[in-house]
Amino acid sequence: MPPSSGLRPPSTPNSNEAVTIGSARMAATAKSLPPPESKDAILTRRLVILSFWAIVLCLGLPVWWKTTAIYRADLPLQVMNDWAEGKTCRPVFPLRIAFEAPALPLQDAQHLLRTTQHALDDLNEFSAHHLRLMPAGSPVAANTSQHSQGMTVQDGVLHNKPDEDVAMLIRLVPGESGSTPRAELQSYSPTLEVYYTSNQIPSSSSTSSPLATFIAHELQKMFAEEQATLAYLLSTSSTAHNSKMKSLSPETASALERQSTRAFKYAPTYHLTFSLFSPTASPSEWEIESALQEYISPLLQSLSSISNFTVDTQVQLYATFSPSIHYPEFDAPSNSWTLRREDLSGFINAAEWPLSPSIGAGPTVNFVLYVPNPSQSPLLVKENGGNSWLVPQWGGVLILNPEPSHQNNGTAKILTQESLRPAMLTFSNQLFSLLGLPQTPSSLPLRLSTLKRVRAAALLFSASSTLGALARLTKALPSISIPDTVAKSVDQTIIHLHHACSDLRAGKFHGALEHARIAEAEAEKAFFERSMVGQVYFPDEHKVAVYLPLLGPVAVPLVLAALKELRSLRTRS
Structure with missing residues (x-):
């Protein structure tokens, strides 16, 4: 049947038409693609990328590494640790004691010296501290007679010769009266006079003698506190295992610990401040300059071989009590006003009294003289009836209650030198305690020489410990810088430690003491170097936070371009 007149099937292109359409599409696609790169263009592009990477790797990274690297000077870490562990120096304290017996024949004097030395060696339990007797005419003790007068009172000042090697002099004196043997120690001279009779001299065949035993016991007793103090220092330091330790009783160790806690740390210079405080308008003046010249200056002169001192004074009127303490109470049986012991620590009104905690380079030692109101005089400590006390590592306080005969309308306007004498003597004893001066023996020159040895040992231990701490810090924190100044200070510390030990x-x-003082100062200078300590608190996370915003925009194009070229090479191959 013929198809309906209104509908026709779609027509299909023939083969010629299809070929024509495909050719047109291919021609359009070829026109949209860039022309193929020449080999010269590809090589140029790769050379540009390679040049950028060469600049980054050969120039940028070395410059960055050089400019941002942390400089660390070479330190002798093993030597520093050896000092800290006590392997380098075994401290010993040989005390040379001159022996003088002008009335004895030379042979008898030498035999007595040897016998006394044997008795000393038998009594000694501390190998690091030993006493060595020598004749007064020996080369080392050639200046014994001068040394025996090395600290005397001249023009009101104690003079000493610190560079003498002889610690003290024993002078044997024939005694015709009184009990013998007996010993008398000079107060202002390192001289022990021993009185004897002729029948007490040992014979040449004897190996022991009551006189030699007596002298040995006297010497052992005189230096017992020094031995205990040095043994305590060794026991609290890392060098204790290198010495035969002297056993200390718990009571002695506790007393030495309290003494070390009370005293100031050693300093080349101390600043002394003497202050007069009064709750009223009087006394408004005090003859402090003449009092200091009379009572304090001789002591400071005797201490000059250990530390230097500066002094200033001040007067503060209308000084009120600290509000943190209880008001003084009247005690009828003693007819006096009293302060409770627990209020002594808060007696100083730090908020209103002008007491600077530190003036200058060295620590400040404060001495406060408080004159109470006449209506509250006498003012005493309730528990013991005293009027003075010590504030550890700060200073001393004394309440001066004027005598009634010295009062005029309540309180004298001027404190004279004579009225200040008790206060100055008390302040002198407090100064000795704050500086760590031993309490025995009674001879001031011997106590000062003991302090010199103790300070030298303490500084040597402190400098050695600081070197060990610096070595551990250097190993634990590899990111901190170590400038050349630190290395120089460490070298100076080690040099002076060797000299101090020798x-x-x-x-x-x-x-x-001089070498140990320099070593301790150099060690502290190295440990607290500002440029080194500042880097301790700069973690690596901060570096990442700084570099990422700068290097990210530059690194991304370089990396992507390199990856693209590598991919292209792989595809072509």
Whole structure:
């Protein structure tokens, strides 16, 4: 049947028409693609990318590494650790004691010296501290007679010769009256006079003698506190295992610990401040300059071989009590006003009294003289009835209650030198305690020489410990810088530690103190170097936070371009 007149089937192109359409489409696609790169263009592009990477790797990274690298000077870490562990120096304290017996024949005097030395060695339990007797005419003790007068009172000032090697002089004096043997120690001279009779001299065949035993016991008793103090220092330091330790009783160790806690840390210079405080308008003046010249200056002169001192004074009127303490109470049986012991620590009104905690380079030692209101005089401590006390590592306080005969309309306007004498003597004793001066023996020169040896040992231990701490810090924190100044200070510390140890062994304690003082200062300078300590608190996370915003935009195009070229090379191959 013929198809309906209104509908016709779609026509299909023939083969010729299909070929024509395909060719047209291919021609359109070829026109939209870029022309193929030449080999020269590809090589140029790769050279550009390679040049950028060469600049980054050969120039950028070395410059960045050089400019941002942390400089660390070479430190002798093993040597520093050896000092800290006590392997380098075994401190010893040989005390040379001159022996003088002008009334004895030379042979008898030498035999007595040897017998006394044997008795001393038998009594000694501390190998690091030993006493060595020598004739007064020996080369080392050639200046014994001068040394025996090395600290005397001249023009009101104590003079000493710190560079002498002889610690003290024993002078045997024939005694015709009184009990013998007996010993008398000079107060202002390192001289022990021993009185004897002729029948007490040992014979040449005897190996012991009551006189030699007596002298040995006297010497052992005189230096017992020094031995205990040095043993305590060794026991609290890392060098204790290198010495035969002297056993200390718990009571002695506790007393030495309290003494070390009370005293100031050693400093080359101390600043002394003497202050007069009064709750009223009087006394408004005090003859402090003449009092200091009379009572304090001789002591400071005697201490000059150990530390230097500066002094200033001040007067503060209308000084009120600290509000943190209880008001003084009247005690009828003693007819006096009293302060409770627990209020002594808060007696100083730090908020209103002008007491600077530190003036200058060294620590400040405060001495407060408080004159109470006449209506509250006498003012005493309730528990013991005293009027003075010590504030550890700060200073001393004394309440001066004027005598009634010295009062005029209540309180004298001027405190004279004579009225200040008790206060100055008390302040002198407090100063000795704050500086760590031993309480025995009674001879001031011997106590000062003991302080010199103790300070030299303490500084040597402190500098050695600081070197060990610096070595541990250097190993634990590899990111901190170590400038050349630190290395130089460490070298100076080690040099002076060697000198200090050598001087201790040779009995040159003044030289040992000087070298130990320099070593401790250099060690502290190295440990607290500002440029080194500042980097301790700069973690690596901060570096990442700084570099990422700068390097990210530059690194991304370079990396993507390199990856694209590598992919292209892989495809072509």
